[in-house]
Structures are given as C-alpha cells and as structure tokens.
Amino acid sequence: MPDHDSEFLLNRQTKRRRVDNGVKRTVGSSSSLTAAFPADSLITRAVRLPVLVGAMNARHAVDPDLLECQGSQLVHGDPGESKSNVLRKLLKRANSYEEAMVPFPGTTIISQLLKSSMTKNGGGAGGAEPGFPGSALSSAGSEAAQEDACSSSSRDSPGQECPSPFARPAHFEAERLSDEHLRAKRARVENIIRGMSHSPCVGGPPSGCGREREQGDGEGEPEGHPLPHSPRDGYRENKRKQKVPQQQQSFRQLVSARKEQKAEERRQLKLQLEDMQKQLRQLQEKFFQVYDSTDSEGNDPDPDGGNLSEDSARSDADERPARDSGADRSDCEMPDLDPGHFLDRARVQPRERAVMDGERPKREGVLRVRGQGSTSMHAEGKQLAETLKQELNSAMSQVVDMVVKVFAKPPRPLPQGFPPLPEPQDPFPTNGDNPNFHTTNQRLQCFGDVIIPGPHESFGGVPLPSANDQTEALPLVVRKPASELHHHHHHQRSAVGAHGGHHHPSLHPSSLSANVGFSPPSFRQPFPLPLMGYPFQGPLGTPSLGYPGKDRGSPDSMDLSRETTSLRTKMASNHHLGHHRSCSPTHPGSTAEGLSLCLIKSECGELQDMSDISPYPGRLSPNHLKKAKLMFFYTRYPSSNMLKMFFSDVKFNRCITSQLIKWFSNFREFYYIQMEKFARQAINDGVTGADEIAVARDCELFRALNMHYNKANDFEVPERFLEVAQITLREFFNAIVAGKDVDPSWKKAIYKVICKLDSEVPEVFKSPTCLQELLHE
DNA sequence: CGAGTGCCTG
DNA sequence: CAGGCACTCG
Numbered sequence: 001m002p003d004h005d006s007e008f009l010l011n012r013q014t015k016r017r018r019v020d021n022g023v024k025r026t027v028g029s030s031s032s033l034t035a036a037f038p039a040d041s042l043i044t045r046a047v048r049l050p051v052l053v054g055a056m057n058a059r060h061a062v063d064p065d066l067l068e069c070q071g072s073q074l075v076h077g078d079p080g081e082s083k084s085n086v087l088r089k090l091l092k093r094a095n096s097y098e099e100a101m102v103p104f105p106g107t108t109i110i111s112q113l114l115k116s117s118m119t120k121n122g123g124g125a126g127g128a129e130p131g132f133p134g135s136a137l138s139s140a141g142s143e144a145a146q147e148d149a150c151s152s153s154s155r156d157s158p159g160q161e162c163p164s165p166f167a168r169p170a171h172f173e174a175e176r177l178s179d180e181h182l183r184a185k186r187a188r189v190e191n192i193i194r195g196m197s198h199s200p201c202v203g204g205p206p207s208g209c210g211r212e213r214e215q216g217d218g219e220g221e222p223e224g225h226p227l228p229h230s231p232r233d234g235y236r237e238n239k240r241k242q243k244v245p246q247q248q249q250s251f252r253q254l255v256s257a258r259k260e261q262k263a264e265e266r267r268q269l270k271l272q273l274e275d276m277q278k279q280l281r282q283l284q285e286k287f288f289q290v291y292d293s294t295d296s297e298g299n300d301p302d303p304d305g306g307n308l309s310e311d312s313a314r315s316d317a318d319e320r321p322a323r324d325s326g327a328d329r330s331d332c333e334m335p336d337l338d339p340g341h342f343l344d345r346a347r348v349q350p351r352e353r354a355v356m357d358g359e360r361p362k363r364e365g366v367l368r369v370r371g372q373g374s375t376s377m378h379a380e381g382k383q384l385a386e387t388l389k390q391e392l393n394s395a396m397s398q399v400v401d402m403v404v405k406v407f408a409k410p411p412r413p414l415p416q417g418f419p420p421l422p423e424p425q426d427p428f429p430t431n432g433d434n435p436n437f438h439t440t441n442q443r444l445q446c447f448g449d450v451i452i453p454g455p456h457e458s459f460g461g462v463p464l465p466s467a468n469d470q471t472e473a474l475p476l477v478v479r480k481p482a483s484e485l486h487h488h489h490h491h492q493r494s495a496v497g498a499h500g501g502h503h504h505p506s507l508h509p510s511s512l513s514a515n516v517g518f519s520p521p522s523f524r525q526p527f528p529l530p531l532m533g534y535p536f537q538g539p540l541g542t543p544s545l546g547y548p549g550k551d552r553g554s555p556d557s558m559d560l561s562r563e564t565t566s567l568r569t570k571m572a573s574n575h576h577l578g579h580h581r582s583c584s585p586t587h588p589g590s591t592a593e594g595l596s597l598c599l600i601k602s603e604c605g606e607l608q609d610m611s612d613i614s615p616y617p618g619r620l621s622p623n624h625l626k627k628a629k630l631m632f633f634y635t636r637y638p639s640s641n642m643l644k645m646f647f648s649d650v651k652f653n654r655c656i657t658s659q660l661i662k663w664f665s666n667f668r669e670f671y672y673i674q675m676e677k678f679a680r681q682a683i684n685d686g687v688t689g690a691d692e693i694a695v696a697r698d699c700e701l702f703r704a705l706n707m708h709y710n711k712a713n714d715f716e717v718p719e720r721f722l723e724v725a726q727i728t729l730r731e732f733f734n735a736i737v738a739g740k741d742v743d744p745s746w747k748k749a750i751y752k753v754i755c756k757l758d759s760e761v762p763e764v765f766k767s768p769t770c771l772q773e774l775l776h777e
Numbered sequence: 778c779g780a781g782t783g784c785c786t787g
Numbered sequence: 788c789a790g791g792c793a794c795t796c797g
Contacts, residue, residue, distance in 0.1 A: 637782095658780085658781090661780090661782085662789070662790090663788080751782090
C-alpha cells in the first residue's frame with residue numbers, strides 16, 4: 001500500500017509533463033484512476049456506496065474492511081478524550097463566558113461601572129467643572145442680574161440719573177454699594193428663578209455636562225472647550241458661583257440624586273452579577289465533580305488525574321465536531337461534541353448503546369470498566385447535562401440581558417445626548433429565530449458574537465469615538481448569518497465525511513450501511529442552501545440574475561459566468577452584496593443573509609426576472625450553464641457547431657466557444673471520474689460480471705450525476721442517458737477488470753465508445769427560453 | 778497554426 | 788468551474 005503513494009506522486013509528475021491528449025498517451029504511469037483514487041483507501045471505501053442497483057444484492061454481509069474503516073474512523077474520534085470532551089466543552093464554554101466576563105465584561109464591566117460612576121460622582125464633583133450646568137447658568141444669571149440691578153436702581157431713584165460714583169460721598173457710596181449688592185442679589189435670585197421656570201430642560205445642561213465628563217473620562221474639564229469664562233476671570237467668577245448656590249444646590253441635588261440612584265443601580269447590578277457568577281461557578285464545580293467522578297469511573301487509560309489543563313487544551317485544539325459515526329466505538333462515552341450537540345447525542349445514544357453493547361465486546365480493556373454502572377450514570381449524566389445547560393444558558397442570558405439593559409439605559413436620561421445606542425437586543429431575535437439551524441450551541445455562539453463584543457466596545461472605558469460602531473445594526477445582522485453558514489459547513493463536514501458534501505447528511509442517513517438505491521426518487525430541492533450551489537435557479541429554472549444589457553465591450557467582464565460564480569461565492573461567504581454594476585444576483589434566500597439580500601433584491605426592481613430571455617447577448621449566463629448541463633444528458637461531445645445552434649442567443653466568439661467547450665469538457669471529466677469510481681467500487685464490492693451492473697435512477701451513481709448536472713432535480717433525465725451511463729460504467733468495469741488501466745491511455749478506448757453514444761438534443765434546447773419550457777412541465 | 782481534448786490544479 | 792498545459796489532428 002505504501003507504494004500507492006509514491007506511485008501517485010510519480011504519476012502526477014510524469015503525467016503533468018507528458019500531457020496526454022486524452023486520446024494518445026505515451027508515457028505515463030498507472031492510471032489517472034490511481035491518481036484519483038490513490039490506494040483504495042479509507043476514503044474510497046468509506047465512501048463506498050451502493051452503486052449498482054440490481055447488481056449487488058445479497059452481498060451485504062458486513063465487510064470487514066468496512067468495519068475496519070469505521071473502527072479507525074472512530075478511533076480518530078479519540079475515544080479517550082471524547083467522553084470528557086462534552087462536559088469539558090460545556091464547562092469550557094461556561095468558562096469562556098466567564099473568561100470573557102472576567103477580563104472584560106464581568107469584572108471589568110463592573111469595575112468600569114464603578115470607575116465611571118466614581119469619576120462621575122467624585123471626579124466630577126471635585127473638578128471645577130466649568131461645564132457644569134451651574135456655571136453656565138450662573139454666569140448667565142449674574143449678567144442678567146447686573147442688568148437688572150442697573151435698571152432697578154434707576155427705577156428706584158427716579159429723579160436721578162444713574163448716579164455717578166464720583167458724585168457721592170464715600171460713606172454714602174459704601175452704603176449704596178451694599179444696598180446695591182442686596183438688590184442685585186435679590187434680582188439675581190429672582191432672575192434665576194425666572195430663568196429656571198423658563199427653561200424646561202433642567203436636565204438639559206446636566207446632560208451636556210455628563211457627556212463632557214464622560215468623554216473626558218473624568219479627567220477634569222474638557223480642555224478644548226473654550227470656557228465661557230477664562231480661569232483668570234477668577235474672583236468675580238467664584239463669587240458668582242458662591243452666590244447662586246441655591247439653584248445650583250437644587251440642581252446638584254437633582255443630579256447627585258440621580259447619580260446616587262445610578263450608583264445604587266450599579267451596585268445592585270454588580271451584586272447580581274457577582275451572584276450569578278457565583279452560581280455559575282457552583283454549577284461548574286458541580287459539573288466538574290460529576291464529571292470527574294464519571295471520568296474516574298470510566299476508562300481513561302492514562303492516569304489523567306489532574307490533567308485538566310492538558311485535556312482542555314486538547315479539546316481546545318479540536319473544536320471541530322466529531323463525525324457522526326464516530327460515536328459507535330465510544331458508545332456511552334461522551335463523544336467529542338459541542339455542547340449544542342449534547343442533547344442530540346444524548347438522545348441518540350441509548351439506542352446506539354443498545355446496539356453497540358451487543359456488538360463490540362472488544363476493547364474491553366478500555367470499556368469494560370464502565371460496565372453496568374454506566375447506564376445509570378449515563379442517564380444521570382444526561383439529565384445533569386441538560387439541567388446544567390439550561391442553567392448555564394439562563395444564567396448567561398440573564399446576566400447578558402441585565403447588562404444590556406443597563407447599558408441601553410444611560411442614553412435615555414440624556415435627552416439631547418447621542419443618538420441612542422441601538423438596542424443590543426435587536427440582534428437576538430433576529431438571530432435566534434432560525435429554529436432549524438440554530439442549535440443551542442449556535443445560540444451560545446451568538447452570544448459570543450454579539451454580546452461579548454458589545455460590552456467590550458461600550459463599556460470598554462474607551463468612549464466610543466462614534467456611536468457608529470454600534471449603530472450599524474446591519475453588520476451584526478449580517479454577520480450572524482455568516483457564522484450560521486459556517487456552522488452549516490461544519491455540520492456538513494462532520495456528517496458527510498470524506499465525500500465532501502455532495503450529499504446532504506440528512507439525505508444520507510448512512511451511506512455506509514445503505515444498500516442499493518434507497519432514496520426516494522422524488523427528492524425535489526430538498527436541499528438547504530449550501531447544496532443549492534446554484535443560486536440562480538429558481539423553481540422555474542430560474543432566472544434571477546439581472547444584468548442590464550450592458551454592452552459586451554468591457555473585456556474585463558468577458559467571463560461572465562465566472563464573475564457570477566465568484567460573486568455568489570463571495571456572497572455566500574462574506575456578505576458582500578454584489579458590488580456589481582447591476583443588481584447582483586439573488587439567492588433563493590433561505591438564510592438570513594438571503595433574506596437581507598431579498599430586500600436588496602426587491603429594491604433592484606424587476607431587472608432580474610427577465611434575465612433568461614436573452615439578457616446577455618455576448619455572454620454565457622448561469623442559465624446557459626444550466627442548460628449546457630442538461631444538454632449533457634444528451635450529448636457528451638457536442639460539436640462547436642451544435643453549440644452555436646443551441647446557444648443561439650449568445651454571440652459567439654472564440655472565448656465563448658471555448659468556454660462552452662470547456663464546460664462540456666468539465667462535464668465529461670466529472671462524468672468519467674464518477675464512472676471510474678463506481679466501477680472500481682463495484683469491483684471492490686465483488687461484482688464479477690459487467691452484466692451485474694445496472695444503472696437505475698435510484699442508484700448512487702445516478703444520483704451523483706444527477707446532482708451534478710441537474711441539481712435542482714427539476715429536469716427529467718432521459719432514459720437514454722441511463723443507458724449510456726450504464727454502458728460507460730460497464731466499459732470502465734471491464735477495462736479495469738481486464739487490467740487495462742495499467743495503460744496510461746486506457747480510457748481513450750472508452751471515450752471513443754462513449755462519444756458515439758451521443759443522441760440528438762431535443763429541439764427545445766434551441767430555444768433561448770427552453771429552461772422555462774423544460775422545467776415547467 | 779488553431780481547434781479540440783484531456784489532465785491537473787486552484 | 789476556469790486556467791494552464793501538453794498534445795493530437797487536419
């Protein structure tokens with residue numbers, strides 16, 4: 001077997017150099033087969049599916065190899081760690097939340113809270129606070145008072161002009177002055193009172209003040225702010241301030257009362273937070289206890305003792321979900337799963353256990369210890385896990401809610417403050433309500449995504465330079481879907497395994513155990529988004545892409561389909577809405593992202609709906625691709641003339657032609673690869689005669705092909721294609737059996753045969769609108 | 778040569 | 788699926 005590898009490598013090198021033109025190959029190495037399937041390795045075998053419908057009937061006795069495979073796969077699942085992992089992960093999650101809380105949110109939040117409240121109370125009060133309402137008020141007030149004083153004095157002494165100081169005796173002057181003082185005082189008070197009654201916004205000034213202080217972070221007065229009075233104005237200023245203590249007092253009272261209130265709130269919050277953290281900790285401890293006890297009961301070859309750190313590190317390292325099948329071996333061990341899967345696993349496990357217990361007595365050394373106790377333990381663990389999870393969840397969400405609430409508050413008291421922070425809660429409902437795909441785990445992740453950063457940003461102590469960071473609800477909303485997608489991928493990867501996601505896991509409950517064609521032939525677009533690699537195909541075959549009749553002059557956009565492809569890829573992964581000049585393609589939105597795209601789509605008008613007719617005279621559209629694929633069911637080797645006829649709505653040029661040709665070349669490539677694969681599989685499965693092989697609509701081979709060329713399954717594949725496929729498969733089978741695959745150009749013969757099997761492509765395909773016509777029926 | 782093909786890679 | 792390459796054939 002090791003030879004395969006070297007052979008493989010060698011092949012690649014030689015092959016690369018020696019270009020086989022497919023028909024005539026001179027040098028070479030073993031077959032491309034070998035290349036494609038180096039060593040009928042685990043993968044090949046693991047993926048081995050029932051290829052032939054009628055073919056392999058009785059022969060479904062368990063293949064030792066398969067078992068072996070499974071075994072090894074399972075082993076990869078790391079039984080040793082698996083059991084520990086779930087719990088660990090749960091804890092880790094909790095921990096990470098706590099961690100998140102501790103470094104930032106938790107303690108930091110609190111400390112930040114305290115700090116800020118302190119600065120507000122203490123620092124603010126301590127500082128001269130020129131910005132404080134009082135000062136503005138007082139200055140205005142005093143000025144008014146002065147005017148008032150003047151006028152009143154003139155009133156008071158009717159006959160006199162405003163008395164000139166020079167004209168009076170000193171003592172009189174003094175008296176007058178004091179009198180004036182008194183009057184002025186009175187007037188000022190009156191004035192102030194009047195002013196207060198006039199200004200409805202008692203809170204106004206404080207708010208501005210608060211802002212300033214917040215921005216200055218309690219550091220004192222805002223320096224850049226030109227103060228109404230220069231510090232040097234000094235004395236009088238101070239006097240004035242002293243003279244308006246009453247209103248200011250009431251003012252301050254209000255403010256400080258408010259502050260105290262807030263401080264109180266904060267204190268309470270802090271207490272609550274601490275409480276909750278305590279609870280969390282307790283839960284965790286509990287968890288650890290139970291966990292450890294379970295652990296010590298269980299296998300654990302290595303004296304794990306206090307190996308927590310290593311273990312957790314390990315689980316850190318492999319965040320990836322365990323493959324589904326990975327569970328058998330570890331039967332009741334907790335597989336390496338994310339907490340979100342825990343319940344599911346837990347639900348399933350009893351069943352598995354039942355099966356497995358009878359089945360895998362080996363590895364006793366490892367498993368036996370757990371023995372009977374494990375059953376009850378298992379149940380308990382399940383419950384415990386559930387409970388704990390709920391607890392953790394609710395605790396976390398409470399804390400989070402709390403914090404969010406509090407921090408959503410502050411802006412409110414400030415009437416004219418910043419644009420209110422967007423309610424952080426918003427993202428939640430949006431994110432949370434995708435029941436289908438949101439596991440608890442994902443929900444938790446949401447918290448991670450949305451909440452954690454939240455506190456970080458908003459209480460980080462760093463005054464947000466702009467509220468924008470938070471104002472942009474969009475990114476948040478969009479971001480979520482992205483992670484969602486990732487999750488999909490993860491799941492898929494884990495479930496599908498080696499076969500790389502051609503099939504949706506749910507559609508292939510067990511490819512390993514599956515027999516012949518078992519699939520309901522009537523799966524019609526049952527695939528969730530990830531599989532709908534074809535974003536542009538709606539039920540109608542789908543026109544969805546709207547390119548404005550842009551002139552085909554631009555060379556850079558020559559390759560339209562490529563553009564769109566990458567576009568959609570981008571969109572699927574990033575949320576870059578098509579920065580395309582036209583309105584960008586549209587998804588059959590089934591994710592939040594899709595939804596948001598839908599909105600945009602609708603804004604884009606109807607352009608897209610007629611894309612199919614002949615929207616791009618000079619380009620190949622996704623629909624063309626689809627059409628080409630359907631045509632492949634009839635012809636594998638279309639001539640360029642034929643292509644021209646059938647794609648009459650396209651203005652042909654070299655590029656277009658070669659692109660089309662390339663398409664078909666790619667189609668063939670896939671086709672032949674499948675053929676070879678399944679032929680080998682059949683051979684491995686012990687099929688001896690080609691006539692045992694049949695290709696039916698429900699066999700794996702056909703499904704693979706159909707998946708490729710007719711993804712939406714909305715086109716009825718002609719019988720002829722099945723025949724051709726069967727012939728091809730048999731050709732491959734025979735060739736391989738005959739050992740012809742040693743000849744580097746062994747496929748050439750097959751190609752020759754197959755190329756004669758092309759049949760007429762129905763006339764419908766000549767119509768530019770054939771897709772609708774075809775897919776409608 | 779250029780069209781067409783297959784293989785490999787990204 | 789597209790690019791790039793090697794290769795064949797007319």
